[in-house]
Amino acid sequence: MESVMRQKRKRIRRLPQVLAYGLAALAMLYASYSLPRWLPGDFVTAMYASSHVTLNAEQEAELRAYYTQQKRFGRYLADFFSLQWGYSYAFLSPVVRLIREALPWTLLLLGGAHLLSMCLGFLAGVEAAWRRGSALEKAGVGSMTFLEGIPEIGTAVILFLVFSLHLGWFPAAGSETVYLERSGAQRLLDVLHHLALPFLTLFLAYLPGNFLLSRGSMVMVLKAQFIETARAKGLPPLRIRYAHAARNALLPMVTRFGLRIAFMVTGALVVETIYAYPGLGTLLFNAIAVRDLPLIQGIVLFSSLVILLVNLALEFLYGWIDPRVKHAS
């Protein structure tokens, strides 16, 4: 939907964009700082009375003190950046440690699925645009649009029922077999075995978006005059496709990434929960189930900041992919 003109203008204003990310991060931090302070009355009793966690009097007093302390926003920021994110009374552990334990699994699952789906989706999209009008391309677009309509909850539960429960090919929960001492290679295989189903689910969820987007932009690029020129010069098709066209088709994928991230994160939360994969999503699910406020807050804030950082990094990657940006600014 973004017109070429708007993209050009966007490229020129990169500094304000960076500033916007900074402000967004600050807004998230402030929301997380001020929201508990708006809570009415004795919410600690109200919240924990309806959860399965029982606090003893001392813990309850500590928690109440944590949420009613008159902390300045500056102090809150300082605490946040020195990793003092509070204490989880449901898991009896500091929030930071819980997040640190869960993070690698989420990175492996989410990062892996995203990278693979992006690479394959992009390649397939470029090839499809090149073969426009052929039966293969039409079938590809059709099946990908169809796949785009299936939410992660659906894919996850169906794959789980078929491959884990019915056929028993893959384990139903966890990230590796516990209480088992194994050598490196065997452990790796075990981890991959556990990873397979959630990874496949997320891959299937991310692939169609990448494919459709890169195909659409590649079709536009192939109409440009410089492609005509490249053809007229008699360059080999493979070189035209990748060296000339695909690089330009890559740009919308980078700009659209920020918009798609909300879908991706929400989907990943659900998928991790269904396969009981011990990442941040499952941790958040458990925290919500027992209304563990400090942990919810910690995970939400941490993942928001990571998302903002990824977006910011992409902003710079954008300049690197498209040298015109560098010259413009």
Place this chain on the structure above:
Amino acid sequence: MRLDIRRSLMNDPWFLSGALLGLVLAFLAGAGPWLAQYNPHDMRFPPFTPPSSDHWLGINDGGMDIFSELLYGMRNTVWFGLATGVSALCIGVLVGMACAWFRGVTDQVLMRLAEILLAIPAVMILILAAAFFRPSSWMLSMVLAALSWPTIAKAVRAQALVVRKTLHIQAARQMGASGGYILLRHMVPELFPLYLIGFAAKARMAMFMEASLSFLGLFDPSRKSLGMMIRYALPYYYLDIWWNWLLPPIFCLTLLIMSVTFLAVSLEKVFDPRLKEAL
């Protein structure tokens, strides 16, 4: 030109299948209270009863009729999507038009705000708000709308800036038409296709989020929803009830998301002039 668009929409299989699915589901959701034989909150039936002629999809663990639950759940999901879509659209159009019309400081301030909101992951704010305040689903839908208008506003603004310079707008101005008249009679109708695209995209996102967040347990537990049905059915997957309890909500949710996705994809394809050539 309008006729052209209608014809190409009618010829697009994605639009047709999406609209057909959407109509059926909208009917089921709209007529839910009349179609359901039982109150979905009624807990007097024997739990885990298999499907029978009285209870088409059987009874869940809490003694509630699954078919009635399904209809009410779908109704809630659909309403959530529509409400969020409409509100986001209204804010987006208002802001986009204001930016294009007043320009200058208004434009600068609102667009910077839009950029900040675009950068903030909306799910995270929703989770935070839902976990701390346990607001009603309407409140959450408004929060989501308040966070997701920027894409619509940006698209509307860009297009409105172009339309503003066209001859008939200039002519209306020359004839002394007021700003409000031009905006309402000329600019707002002119941008029509953009609204459909924006609405479909937002409604799709909202339904997806509602299902996922209610699956995670962030909505009022007494509110029926497809995501929550899946959540409650999942722990019993080892029993032989998954096909009448777990699969129906998944099936309905998938059809729902599919219908909106097809509509969104097809609208974008037909109305976006650049993409129209591409496809």
